[in-house]
Each structure stands twice: as C-alpha cells, then as structure tokens.
Amino acid sequence: MTPKSEAELAAAIAAATGPLHITGGGTRPIGNPVDGASLSTASLNGITLYEPGALTLVAQAGTPVADIETALARENQRLAFEPMDHRALLDTTGTPTIGGIVAANVSGPRRVAVGACRDHMLGVRFVDGRGTVIKNGGRVMKNVTGYDLVKLMCGSYGTLGVMSEVSLKVLPRPDTSATISVAIEDDTRAVAAMSAALGSPFEVSGAAHDPASGQTHLRIEGFTGSVAYRSEKLANLLAPFGATTVTENSDTLWTAIRDVTAFAGQDGDVWRLSLKSSDAPAVVAGLSKMGALYDWGGGLIWVLTKAGHNLRAEMGDTAGHATLIRASADTRAALPVFHPENPTVTALSTGLRAKFDPRGILNAGAMG
Template sequence: MRPTSEAAVAEMIARADGPLSIRGGGTRGFDALGTLLETGGLSGIPLYDPGSLTLVAQAGTPLAEIEAALEAEGQRLAFEPMDHRGLLGSTGVPTIGGVIAANISGPRRIQAGAARDFLLGVRFVDGLGRVVKNGGRVMKNVTGYDLVKLMAGSHGTLGVLTEVSLKVLPKPEAAACVRVKGLGDADAVTAMARALGSPFDVTGAAHMPAGMDGNPVTMIRIEGFEGSVAYRAGKLQAMFGGQDVTVESDSEQVAAGWHRVRDVEAMHGSGGDVWRVSVKPSDAPAFVDALRQRGAVKRVLYDWGGGLIWVETEPGDDIRPSGFKGHATLIRASADTRQRLARFHPEPAPVAALTRGVRQKFDPRGILNPGLMS
C-alpha cells in the first residue's frame, strides 16, 4: 500500500486486519512482517520560511529534496542524518519521516543535538487509524504531552508519521578539521575529550583506528565564521603540540571527510555484521579491547568523542555481554543472524513494562511494525 494522503493512511490503518510493516524510503532494510505500508507517496514541502528557520514537510519527502531547498537559502539540517545505503547495500531514497522515526543523528549531535531536538511538531496516524497532531511551528510549545519527542525514535511502532515540522539552522561560512595522527584508541578518546572540553566549539570528534592510509587518525571539526574557524583551528593544533597534527581548511574536503564518518564508509561492502554501540566515552576503548581479545572485531570507528562506536564483527557474534553498561543495536547482519539475535538492545524489566504500556495506548491492536523493537 502506498497512500498519497493522510486521510488514506488513516483509512488503511483503520481497516487493517493484520500486521503492517511501515516503510519510508526503504533504505534501512528492516524485515517486512505483514502488509507493507509505504509513506513515500506523502511528499512535498508545504511550508518553508527561511526567515523564521522553520520547515514543514510531509513524511515521505526525500531527504535530498529538503537539503536542496535549504542549501538554496544558505541553511541546513543541524543534526546531519546519515545515509544507510552504502553500509547496508540497500536501495531506495532516504525520507525525512524515516529520519525522524529512527532519530537519525550524525557527528554533529555532540554539539547541536539529535534530530528530536529540532522537531517542532508532528502529525501521525495511530494504530486505530486516528489522526493525531502535536507540537507546532515554534520552539516554545509546552501545551499537553510532548508526543513530538516520543515519536522520534519510535520506528513506526506508535504511529505512522505523515508530517513533520523542523527547526533549521544557517549554514556556516567555513569549516576546518584538525587531524591528529598515530594515536591509540585510549589516547584518542582522551584527546577528543580535551577538544570537546575546550572553549573552541567543536562540532565533530571522531577516531579511526585505521584511516584511509591504514594508520590511526583522530578528527576534530570546527565550523563558523572564517576568521573564527582559523583562530580556533590554530588553538586546537597548538593544544596537540608534540603530536603529528595537520589542519584541513578546504570546506569541500572537510565535508567529504565527515561524510565518511557519518555514513561509516570504512564498513561499506564488507561482509561482517555491524553494530552501533553507545557507551560512556571513557569506557569505549576497554569495551573495544575486550572484543578484540575475543577475536570478534574486524573494523572500528569511534564517533561523538567515543560515545558512539561502530563495530564490524564476524558474522553471527552477539557483542552484548552480561552486565554491559551501554546500548548496542544490530544494524547489519544476515537474515539468519537477524532471526537469532534481537536487533535492539534488551530493555530492563521496568522500562520494558513502560514501553508496553505506551504501545498499548497508541497501538492497542499491536499491528504497527510488530516485533521490530522487542
């Protein structure tokens, strides 16, 4: 089913007599369970006001269309959503509804915030076919329950997004990337913590144990007015004096380097499972080292100053140990492994009970992406 209006979405859900698999652009490769309901027919930008930094888009609007509209006005989405197609070997077109439903947030999250932090309002259809509106088109919106934040990251299990309202930001004048070469994982996390704790407004901090030349590289990004960027880049370079440090100030080269981080390009086209792991940054090196001692690790990428780790492992290996203090999501794996291992990290019993209660309220029949997040 591919509805072209919110009313059609509501009718289809109300009449559904079995599970529905909700899909946006089809780029993230979820296994379909039941009848497929695609939101790609809900496309368009009914409102874009550059002066108020506000954009309203239907959920199936291609992300590229939104980014092109913003680029024409010198603006951008601050949360830097990744493109999963290279990592997953998938096709399709990323949509803004899919980005919000999964709360997809890239390297800039450590400075700007997540996708949910720029979500002003939503329209969606719940599991009974009722149209729900929450939020608005301004940041100061405190009326009623904050369903806006609830929908971000719900992966279509609470309702089918039909429209989103977003705050956007001006595109910076310049960008630079300070690269520190040769650091081990623990030293790299320490270096990123120093940069993030500095007054120099870092907008990206990542570490590749094996960069494009095969050697370790730690990347620190800064953005803003040209003079300010040059000053802060010099200060950061001096901060890491004694190390092998270079500064890339060509904006296109900087953007290309961070696209590689954002889209986890080091793991494109390889055969291992890929996990997305969130931990306390100071715990990240020890966690990866423990995996290496097991012989499980093929490739690693640290983002968010070490708070986000992308890990490629041998197929079929569950990296979530007992007592693990973090959150690990299986992003890429074979069909057999996806059947055997839960995609999302198991919730503690009290949290799981709350989750079931919320889903019961929004989808009492349990037909929206059933089993996806359990």
C-alpha cells in the same frame, strides 16, 4: 499500499485486518524482521511550509531528504543534526525520506554540538493504530504542558504511529569549516584528545577516531576568520597528543564518517555501540572484531564483526547499548536487534504501544 494523502493513510490503517510493515524510502531496514502487508509513506511527498526567517520547515513524511537539503541550501541553511545516509553501509537502494530519519532518530557527527534529530523536532502529525490522526507540537520552539509526542515518535521505528508530516527547526549553514587531524595510534589517548577538544572553548562540531588509520579528527565550523583562529588554537592544544594537520572544507571526510563507508561492502555484521566515552577503549579492546570507528567523542562506536557473532554477549555488564545495524535476516531473527530494556522501561514501552496501537499491527516486533 502507498497512500497519497493523510486521509488515505488513516483509512488504510483503520481498514487493516492484520499486521502492517511500515516503510518510507526503503533505505534503512533496521530492526527485528517484520511480517505484514507493506504500507509505504513514500507518496506523502512535499515541503508544505518553509519560513527561512523563522528557521522552520514543514514537510510530509515521504519527502526525500535530498529535496529538503536542496531547498535549505538555496537559503544557505541546513539540517544541523547531519542525518546519516545508510544506503552504502546497508547496501540498499531507494530514497531516504524525512519520515524515516525521524522514525529512527538518525543523527550524525554534529550531534555532539547541536543535539540529535529529536532536539530539532517542532511538531508531528501521525496516524495511530486505530486510524486516528493525531497532531502534537507546532512550528516554534516553546514549552508546553501534556505529553511530548513529538520526541516520543522520534526513534519509535513506526511502532506507535505512522507519521504523515513533520515540523523541523533548521539552522544557518556556516561560511567554512576546518578539520584538525591528529596522528594517534592508541584509542585511549584518542578519546582523551577528543575529550580535551570537546571541553575546550573552540566549539568543536565533530570528534571522531579511526583506529585503522591512526587518525583522530576534530571539526570546527563558522565564520572564516573565527575558524582560522580556533583551528590554530585547537591544533596547539592537541599537539602533545601527536602530529597535527589542518584541512579546510573537509566535507568528504565527515560524510564518510557519518555514513560509516569504511564498512560498506565488507563481509560481516555491523553493530552500533553507545557507551560512556571513558569506558569505550577498554570495552572495544575486549571485543572480537574486524574493525571499529569512534564518533561523538567516543560515545558512539561502530564495530564490524564476523557474521552471526553475538557482540552484545561479550560486553557483559558494561553500561551501554549495542544495536545490531547490519546482519542477515536469520541473524536478526536469532539475536535481538535492540539492546534489552530493563523491566521498568519494558513496562512503559508496552503500555505506550498498547495505548497507541491497541491491535498491535504497526511494525509489530520491530523493536522487540
């Protein structure tokens, strides 16, 4: 089923007699395997409102992210949360859509500076498991009373409702950028360097470390003169950690970090770890792995393992989360994709799903 309007989407869900497998552009098959009739939002396509002066954009859920980025670029604006493109890493085709980005709360390296996708959400329209159209939020940032369904839907992987339209805050594109790269072999020192940079007054918008190359990368963006000044100061600050180099307009590097292309085409499973940055080096050192990549100053670590390896079991009682991003269907069926929740959160999640999807037909089991 590929409804072409919100009304058709609502009718399809209301008429469903069994489970539905919700998809957008088909580029991000993350989650436990889902059985059910396919329901795609890909034909809910188009930017319905764009007000550059108000930094606001409204688009239907199936709108390609590339179309949105093109429209924003014409006004020298962008999606500041830098959504990842999973196609290379997951070896998928198709077209990333804005609804899929929101449903998975996809956020890139700039999250350390501007927040996640959900922090840029203004409003949402979606259809719940009964086929009822629900609207929440608006087109401006403001405090409201009641349930914040906008943020609740962001990261719900289609298990609470099927989005038909999203409203987003956009931001100006900076004049230029620069990357300070520091030669650091030791992960602990690399995390210390990233922490020093992020704690500095130089407004770092990206902090990543690649153990394979022994390079730690810090990004600065803004007006040309400001970037030059801050780059020099940050390079001086980081000089005690290792030899530094400064590269201007290094978009290709940050796209590779964002999309984890280092693991694309390699055999094995890919895990995404969320950890306290100060704990990350010790945790990563104790894992059976074939590769690792640090982002978000060490708060996010991508890990490549042998196929079928239960990396989560190796973490033990470490405070953090491990999500299985890439693996075979058999492995995803055998290992929970998402980190087990504590009983209190499980009870809340179960209650929310029962409220929004009482028949249990929307991506049932995708999140456990």
